[in-house]
Amino acid sequence: MKRWFGRQRQRHVAAGLLALLAASPLAAQDEEWAGDWDDDPWGEEASAFSWYGFVEGAGAWRTRSNPAIGDDMTLEELRLQLEGEYRADWGTVSVKADGVADGVEGEFTGEVREAMVNFSPAERLDVRLGRQVLTWGTGDLLFLNDLFPKDWQSFLAGRDDDYLKAPSDAARFSWYGEAINLDVVVTPHFEPDRYVDGSRLSYYDPARGTVVGAPPALAADAPSRTVDNAELALRLYGLAGAQEWALYAYRGFFGQPTAFDPERGVATFARLNSLGVSLRGPFKGGIYHLETAWYDSADDRDGNDPDVPNGELRLLVGYERKMATSFTVGTQYYLEWLQHYDDYATSHPFAADARRDELRHLVTLRLSYRMLRDNLVLGVMNFYSPSDEDAFLRPTVTWRYSDNLQFNAGANLFTGQRDSTFYGQFEANSNVFLRARYSF
Amino acid sequence: MNLSRLFRHLCAARHALLTGGGALALALITGSAQAQAPDVTEIVERANQASFYAGNDGRSEARMRIIDGSGREQVRQFTLLRRNGEAGRQRYLVAFSRPTDVRGTVFLVYKNPGADDDRWLYLPGLDLVRRIAPGDKRTSFVGSHVFYEDVSGRHLEDDTHELIETTAEHYVVKSTPKNPGSVEFAEFTTWIDRDTWLPMRSEYARDRRVYRRMTIQEVQQIDGYPTGTRMLMEDLDSGGHTLVEFRFSAYDLGIPESVFTERSLRNPPRQWLER
Numbered sequence: 001m002k003r004w005f006g007r008q009r010q011r012h013v014a015a016g017l018l019a020l021l022a023a024s025p026l027a028a029q030d031e032e033w034a035g036d037w038d039d040d041p042w043g044e045e046a047s048a049f050s051w052y053g054f055v056e057g058a059g060a061w062r063t064r065s066n067p068a069i070g071d072d073m074t075l076e077e078l079r080l081q082l083e084g085e086y087r088a089d090w091g092t093v094s095v096k097a098d099g100v101a102d103g104v105e106g107e108f109t110g111e112v113r114e115a116m117v118n119f120s121p122a123e124r125l126d127v128r129l130g131r132q133v134l135t136w137g138t139g140d141l142l143f144l145n146d147l148f149p150k151d152w153q154s155f156l157a158g159r160d161d162d163y164l165k166a167p168s169d170a171a172r173f174s175w176y177g178e179a180i181n182l183d184v185v186v187t188p189h190f191e192p193d194r195y196v197d198g199s200r201l202s203y204y205d206p207a208r209g210t211v212v213g214a215p216p217a218l219a220a221d222a223p224s225r226t227v228d229n230a231e232l233a234l235r236l237y238g239l240a241g242a243q244e245w246a247l248y249a250y251r252g253f254f255g256q257p258t259a260f261d262p263e264r265g266v267a268t269f270a271r272l273n274s275l276g277v278s279l280r281g282p283f284k285g286g287i288y289h290l291e292t293a294w295y296d297s298a299d300d301r302d303g304n305d306p307d308v309p310n311g312e313l314r315l316l317v318g319y320e321r322k323m324a325t326s327f328t329v330g331t332q333y334y335l336e337w338l339q340h341y342d343d344y345a346t347s348h349p350f351a352a353d354a355r356r357d358e359l360r361h362l363v364t365l366r367l368s369y370r371m372l373r374d375n376l377v378l379g380v381m382n383f384y385s386p387s388d389e390d391a392f393l394r395p396t397v398t399w400r401y402s403d404n405l406q407f408n409a410g411a412n413l414f415t416g417q418r419d420s421t422f423y424g425q426f427e428a429n430s431n432v433f434l435r436a437r438y439s440f
Numbered sequence: 441m442n443l444s445r446l447f448r449h450l451c452a453a454r455h456a457l458l459t460g461g462g463a464l465a466l467a468l469i470t471g472s473a474q475a476q477a478p479d480v481t482e483i484v485e486r487a488n489q490a491s492f493y494a495g496n497d498g499r500s501e502a503r504m505r506i507i508d509g510s511g512r513e514q515v516r517q518f519t520l521l522r523r524n525g526e527a528g529r530q531r532y533l534v535a536f537s538r539p540t541d542v543r544g545t546v547f548l549v550y551k552n553p554g555a556d557d558d559r560w561l562y563l564p565g566l567d568l569v570r571r572i573a574p575g576d577k578r579t580s581f582v583g584s585h586v587f588y589e590d591v592s593g594r595h596l597e598d599d600t601h602e603l604i605e606t607t608a609e610h611y612v613v614k615s616t617p618k619n620p621g622s623v624e625f626a627e628f629t630t631w632i633d634r635d636t637w638l639p640m641r642s643e644y645a646r647d648r649r650v651y652r653r654m655t656i657q658e659v660q661q662i663d664g665y666p667t668g669t670r671m672l673m674e675d676l677d678s679g680g681h682t683l684v685e686f687r688f689s690a691y692d693l694g695i696p697e698s699v700f701t702e703r704s705l706r707n708p709p710r711q712w713l714e715r
Contacts, residue, residue, distance in 0.1 A: 162565035322575025
């Protein structure tokens with residue numbers, strides 16, 4: 001199967017993209033309204049059930065050969081997404097599911113991205129039950145208090161930004177007061193990040209001291225499904241004048257498999273408790289954000305267990321402003337401060353140059369320019385760490401050809417002085433991507 | 441506080457002043473003709489009220505047909521909720537239903553006259569509430585030829601206004617920006633209906649040439665308020681235009697302030713959005 005895909009896939013992706021291009025004039029005709037507005041079905045009552053979807057062809061090509069992974073593409077797929085929504089008197093039911101012909105993995109896969117009911121049992125209470133995407137916090141592609149699952153593998157391999165967030169099977173209760181609101185999210189079974197496992201992207205393995213790829217794919221052991229291992233996330237927030245404030249608390253696990261079980265010899269997820277604060281509001285003609293989080297690594301509070309990650313203090317400051325018509329600049333400074341660093345350094349079992357620094361500094365710069373009434377958007381997001389001496393550059397172009405057809409092109413470019421740093425390890429995964437999406 | 445009612449009281453008081461004893465004194469000084477024509481400040485204030493502040497609150501469904509210079513068409517469909525506050529403040533909630541890729545996107549705007557607006561955007565795919573940096577309001581509103589400023593109104597104090605003509609139907613007002621570097625036009629001329637106070641046409645000019653034109657093509661009386669229900673915005677440089685049609689408009693519904701909060705971004709208020 002894999003081989004068949006290997007031979008056929010270049011042609012398939014190309015054919016898929018061409019088919020989408022060819023479909024666009026037809027689609028434009030379909031969408032044309034019957035000359036007179038008054039004949040339009042707009043006047044009719046909206047039906048309770050509605051459905052939508054898209055077909056997307058996507059490819060991402062490595063910019064250099066990867067010694068750990070033979071495949072020269074990080075992404076090669078044709079994706080169909082269908083979404084249905086039913087509006088009842090008591091609430092809304094929605095389902096969103098993807099089917100994917102995946103050339104990199106050589107398989108057909110499916111995933112339910114959303115399956116939830118949304119209702120308001122009391123005047124001030126909204127409840128959302130089921131599979132859902134969850135987001136909060138103020139960072140731009142940096143997450144401190146948002147400990148909901150991310151799909152870094154999708155994002156870094158070239159998929160749409162929406163796929164950076166992985167869904168959780170959770171219950172979210174939102175209570176709205178006069179000045180204070182409360183969100184409570186319970187995820188009965190811990191949902192880890194979709195971490196880089198070597199299948200599409202290679203990563204640095206500290207035990208082997210080198211960048212590795214699949215096979216074997218990194219398979220971490222998730223915590224057992226007990227009540228005690230459920231995730232609980234809280235956010236207390238409000239708007240004071242124009243300033244948004246929020247307090248966060250979390251009890252669960254680190255999203256990445258950064259712990260190790262020496263008895264069984266597998267990667268695991270360490271316990272994590274977290275507390276945090278954020279502020280966001282207008283400042284000097286732009287928007288600032290400020291966020292901090294304290295990570296308590298509950299299984300290694302002294303920081304001397306090499307198999308469990310240390311606690312951290314994280315800090316983020318950002319500012320965004322429109323600098324000229326349609327031109328926006330956003331910048332952030334981000335700090336990770338590893339707690340109990342001396343204990344960490346002493347107990348670190350691997351090569352000294354693979355050790356983390358006590359302080360990891362990171363700056364980001366985002367530029368975006370909107371043209372042709374927002375139909376063409378040029379952007380670049382740059383991450384640079386002076387302490388790790390690595391960087392991640394992400395230029396993107398979005399072209400909205402019509403209401404149905406959109407093209408995205410861009411690149412994920414990594415560079416670094418060392419293999420062990422966050423962006424440095426991905427250097428050989430640098431890729432250029434192209435996507436075409438037909439929505440209906 | 442019922443702002444529009446207060447405003448009408450003020451106008452009435454002013455009118456009484458002008459037509460009553462005050463008018464006599466004024467007429468002695470300025471001549472009787474001017475006592476009957478309102479001054480330009482009153483005209484632009486009343487036009488602003490009629491366009492953007494009708495009722496205490498309002499709801500409308502809108503659809504845009506966007507045609508670019510090469511004839512390609514795009515569509516936007518949304519429901520707009522608005523609530524007036526004190527001192528000209530307003531809150532807007534705009535929930536998109538078409539096309540597919542923007543469906544579920546919701547805008548929340550707190551309009552603060554004399555200061556930057558507060559704006560939020562909800563992206564449903566990421567469950568993300570984004571705060572939008574204030575900035576140039578003379579940029580495309582969701583891909584159309586309509587600007588943000590055309591939706592929520594341009595601050596009257598940003599321009600110098602001059603009544604250049606009074607016809608049988610219209611007051612014709614020329615407005616010149618106080619800070620010409622902040623806008624793309626050199627001046628704009630507005631034809632304001634003398635009965636309804638609605639600006640029926642606005643023409644934006646630079647280099648003594650009109651390059652952008654707004655026309656209200658249809659007006660309906662809704663809940664006692666004259667309402668522009670069909671509007672055309674033309675970009676004469678590119679040849680593109682956007683036709684906006686409003687339907688199912690209603691005023692004074694009693695939409696509570698709590699509708700205009702983050703809750704409505706994540707969970708759009710169907711009670712007010714659905715007709």
